[in-house]
Amino acid sequence: MTFGTLKTLSPIMTPKTFFTPGPSALYFTVEDHMKQALKEQIPSISHRSKAFESIYAECVENLKQLLQVPAHVHIFFTGSATEIWERIIQNCVEKESYHLVNGAFSARFHETALELGRKAEKTAAPYGRCVKQEHIRIPETAELIAFTQNETSTGAAQPLEDIYATKRKYPEKLVAVDVVSTLPYINLNHDIIDTSFFSVQKGFGLPAGLGVWIVNEKCIEKAKSLQEKGYSIGSYHTLPALLDKGKKNQTPETPNILGIYLLAKVCGDMLRKGIDTIRKETDYKAAVLYHAINQHHAFTPFVSDSAYQSKTVIVANTQTDSLEFIQKLKEKNMHIGSGYGSYKNSQIRIANFPAHSKEQVEMLADEIAGL
Amino acid sequence: MTFGTLKTLSPIMTPKTFFTPGPSALYFTVEDHMKQALKEQIPSISHRSKAFESIYAECVENLKQLLQVPAHVHIFFTGSATEIWERIIQNCVEKESYHLVNGAFSARFHETALELGRKAEKTAAPYGRCVKQEHIRIPETAELIAFTQNETSTGAAQPLEDIYATKRKYPEKLVAVDVVSTLPYINLNHDIIDTSFFSVQKGFGLPAGLGVWIVNEKCIEKAKSLQEKGYSIGSYHTLPALLDKGKKNQTPETPNILGIYLLAKVCGDMLRKGIDTIRKETDYKAAVLYHAINQHHAFTPFVSDSAYQSKTVIVANTQTDSLEFIQKLKEKNMHIGSGYGSYKNSQIRIANFPAHSKEQVEMLADEIAGL
Known part of the structure; x- marks a missing residue:
């Protein structure tokens, strides 16, 4: 096995993508x-x-x-x-x-x-x-x-x-x-x-x-x-x-x-990537994720007032047991977080960190749409 | 480059051997x-x-x-x-x-x-x-x-x-x-x-x-x-x-x-190696190192009473500046510690941990003899 070439580090080769809010995906380098x-x-x-x-x-x-x-x-x-x-x-x-x-x-x-x-x-x-x-x-x-x-x-x-x-x-x-x-x-x-x-x-x-x-x-x-x-x-x-x-x-x-x-x-x-690029990409990915949640029949953002909505940890209420949705995404090798504490079964939490590429987030949004 | 096969982990391929008393050599696995x-x-x-x-x-x-x-x-x-x-x-x-x-x-x-x-x-x-x-x-x-x-x-x-x-x-x-x-x-x-x-x-x-x-x-x-x-x-x-x-x-x-x-x-x-084997090897390596120190014209064990001599951290007084000896061993890719604090230039410290193989310690003892 060769190891450590950039090729092996691409998301395609990574079996699971962790969108959990910490620990989360490793930065690709x-x-x-x-x-x-x-x-x-x-x-x-x-x-x-x-x-x-x-x-x-x-x-x-x-x-x-x-x-x-x-x-x-x-x-x-x-x-x-x-x-x-x-x-x-x-x-x-x-x-x-x-x-x-x-x-x-x-x-x-x-x-x-x-x-x-x-x-x-x-x-x-x-x-x-x-x-x-x-x-x-x-x-x-x-x-x-x-x-x-x-x-x-x-x-x-x-x-x-x-x-x-x-x-x-x-x-x-x-x-x-x-x-x-x-x-x-x-x-x-x-x-x-x-x-x-x-x-x-x-x-x-x-x-x-x-x-x-x-x-x-x-x-x-x-x-x-x-x-x-x-x-x-x-x-x-x-x-x-x-x-x-x-x-x-x-x-x-x-x-x-x-x-x-x-x-x-x-x-x-x-x-080298540039903090402005990282910030712009984070905004874009957050918009994609909130859009996916807002469009979904069973999801609503937990933070209803958009002025207070986090761009990096996106939390949604789920009408039915959140673990079912989490499990379905896991089968696609996408790991998202459950709700915290007493919200464990009624919420999902998705991390949007610099390690998460636009493509990965778009793929996750597509999968959410299909849930 | 291949990476992670056992071959690449052998001491022969490792550029430096750290006998420093912590951080020290990584265990070979x-x-x-x-x-x-x-x-x-x-x-x-x-x-x-x-x-x-x-x-x-x-x-x-x-x-x-x-x-x-x-x-x-x-x-x-x-x-x-x-x-x-x-x-x-x-x-x-x-x-x-x-x-x-x-x-x-x-x-x-x-x-x-x-x-x-x-x-x-x-x-x-x-x-x-x-x-x-x-x-x-x-x-x-x-x-x-x-x-x-x-x-x-x-x-x-x-x-x-x-x-x-x-x-x-x-x-x-x-x-x-x-x-x-x-x-x-x-x-x-x-x-x-x-x-x-x-x-x-x-x-x-x-x-x-x-x-x-x-x-x-x-x-x-x-x-x-x-x-x-x-x-x-x-x-x-x-x-x-x-x-x-x-x-x-x-x-x-x-x-x-x-x-x-x-x-x-x-x-x-x-x-799997067995704690008894690790202990016996540590005793053997300590004996090799104390012997090398006792035999050396410029070194004496800092701890003179053998009942109190550590088997895992071996400290010697040096008649002349210890940094010269440390430097000479460094040129052979063997890193040992200097004295601690005020003893920095008048002592050497050598770690004898499970990560240090018998062969590595024997090689170090040979080099000490030649100093």
């Missing part, structure tokens, strides 16, 4: 990069070597360019986005955070703050909606406002303007934005918000096991001020510890070196 | 398993799917069999062993821990407890030695005793009998054992100690980015008692959260799925 990493023996290099520092630097530079992250904003690596919920609360909240909740993941972020002993108020929207900007009422004592820009469980997306308006209204509070299932699509202004984060197994089409934490200087200052007040903000993954090692293009612990290497390479590929 | 994982699209499967649960179960079962971990003891996955230092303190220590310190990593474990706001006393041995069993004096108030069985920074290994004797003397205290660079070699009795942990990029010959935490029921009970007392013991990686998901062969977060898959497969390979 990943297999080749993994082969190259093994050839270069990347998994065996020391995380304190120049070779690793160069991979780390390439990854951060590519991410900054792709996501338009200003030079003065930091990028750190963790084990998962779930870990980053914990680290944000530990490092950036002394007593109180405030959470916009519109699904299972934003609820979990809120719960994380409570588990870490903070006071944490929330405003919750019914699932399938977002809290409207005019209804956001933030306690004066809250130090941090947590948004989940794209709720992977419901497909409800908070318009960026809501987030920016909130920050303008409360400039002294830190604003954290969960962009787990929306980057690199969304054009987030990292000069306005204070911190954001994602994991690589969704929009970046990579194997799971790596979280990316984007942090500005205000978050670092907050963490240091908590330390100075005598609070424990963790051990190896405190912001000062991450910054200290990050300045040397290193991590405090032995990290997922292969994951950082693959992220560097895939960001490079996305830069 | 890893490339093949990675190829198979891509073929089976493992990185795209959901961490809530039956397919993942089956990988998780296979990994835990193989680990339990290989490491002789009793059925009633739990195995959990984290991002790194560094994370497990933090989780042990958060989950198993209310106020005070006690640490045996004999190098940089045991010192870091002690420091982690302090950073997390605990009282943490220590008894330190000079680097290159271990605290002798008769000198271990543990405060009555300490809830947990932390051993670093094999100090990766110095090559000093605490005899298991010291650890067991300490547990017998203090049966009501929890005993935690860092076995990061010694498993699967060491035959640890998991019925005596309470918790142990390692990362996969050392003795298991895998890409970094996964920690393995072995935990008995007493640790779980301790974590629950802390929760009941109102303490925060973390969020997603508390012992009760890990146990709750672990019972379903799942993890709280989206984990390093590929890493867990590879660990399952490599443990299977090691089981």
